[in-house]
Amino acid sequence: MLDTKLLTFVQVAKYKNYTKAAHALNLTQPAVSQHIKKIEEHYGCRLIIIDGKTVTLTEQGKLLYSYANFQLANEKQLIDQIKRVETSIKIGSTLSIADYYLPDYLSAYLSDSDEVISVSVKNTEMIIDMLLNNELSCAFIEGIFDKSLFHYFEFQNTKFLPVSRKGHPLENSKVNISDIHEYPLLLREKGSGTREIYENFLYETNDSLLSVSKIHEISSFSIIKNILKKSDAVSFMYEEVAKEEVEKGELCYLHIKDFLINRPLYFIYPKNSLMKQKNEVFYEKLMKKRNE
Template sequence: MLDIKILTFLKVAQFKNYTRAAAELNLTQPAVSQHIKKLEEYYDCSLIKIDGKSVELTEQGKLLYNYANFQKANEEQLIYQMKKVATPIKIGATLSIADYYLPNYLSAYLNHHDGLISVTVRNTETIIEMLLNNELYCAFIEGIFDKSLFHYREFCNTRFIPVARKGHPLEGKEVSLSETHKYPLILREKGSGTREIFKNYLYENNDSILSYSKIYEFSSFGTLKSVLKNTDAISFMYEEVARQEVERGELCYLSIRDYSITRPLYFVYPSNSLMKEKIEAFYRNLIY
């Protein structure tokens, strides 16, 4: 960034007039004179000669003018090149969405749009914190969040269903929620959206996770599903998360009497975001 005194000198040299230079720079004429004086003191030479109303550069002034003009052109080129460099869109996504919903959207988007995308995968609680700390521009989340703090859109609705291994004792039966209590329950870690959804469902039905014989926690769906395949444990997850394993005959959906949960998945960004237009454009191009 060029020093204001150099910019002042360039304007005086361009217009050969202190008054016009002052107006162009939104400075007072004494301020322009002071800038030129400071430069002459710094370089220990006269840069401008004034003869009546005529303003001309000295030989030293011409040297400085050529050098400063070169630096100004370099800076303008640098600014131009920096603007051409794409700034990554920093996105957050929960594990369920990142692994089982977002890839199809991103693949289609990247096939038709240039630009960089950085995706951070965390649980809902952590993603919310990162959004509020300006570490992410926007995010795809699930579960419960303070809607007063965000602009949000429902980009998908999906069933949240009980899952167990193929051949589980409850497969093919319609059972009550209490009949599932004797089996181990596998949950995601604290702070995950899926865990909060299930806990809220139990609370609304005067139940809790403490009713289950054992509780296991995993942060990875891969590990969670591997354990499901080899034990009599049950879990609750979005339909898409278990779809491939169900189609391969490794897992099955269970039927619980009077149980029905369909949940929206959300695209969110802070309500005070300064990048609203860019984020909204990204969302439109991604989803539609």
């Protein structure tokens, strides 16, 4: 923050008039005169010469005026940087959303915004913990969360589907969930939203992962899909996650009797968050840009 006496000097030099400078600064003219006197005492030289109503700068005054304008420019740049840091939004996202949904939303938003954001990609359980510990401002998640603790908006609804390689023995058949159990199952790690959705489905049908012949835990959908292409394993994921490979004829969606799961994807933030207004403005702008 620049010294008020230096700011007064800049205004006097700018207007070449004490009265106009006083008006611009909302000060009395004697106060302006006192500021100029103090700053001249500080530098030990005359900075301003008054001849009648004419105000001119001495050579020393011209040097100080140049220096002061340079400092003002630096001050403005610093304030802009501080504001960007203070208003940056720390966003959390689960893996499925981060890789297959969020890029379209964020690219549209950032193309017309100079706001600084940071994105952390974790599983649903870790994202929830980070939100409650104030490590994140908001998040995009799938899966189950305690709605009493968060404000939330559903930004998309998507199908949750069984996926295998093209040409899998179960392709083109309407099978039972028990048929799926006979093949290796590729699942995300515990705490992930997609795993929780599948486990809940099994629970609701009086089944569990104990019925599965073999389970492999893999945290990357890219690795999961590559393994699916080269094996008879089965996995469960959102439609968009496998869409490109299905369109290329590398993977396919299987058909399980009585298996129909549509899941909302959520934007959430803690109910006690001090960033409530900023989070909601961000979300509204994000949706608006995505839909334009």
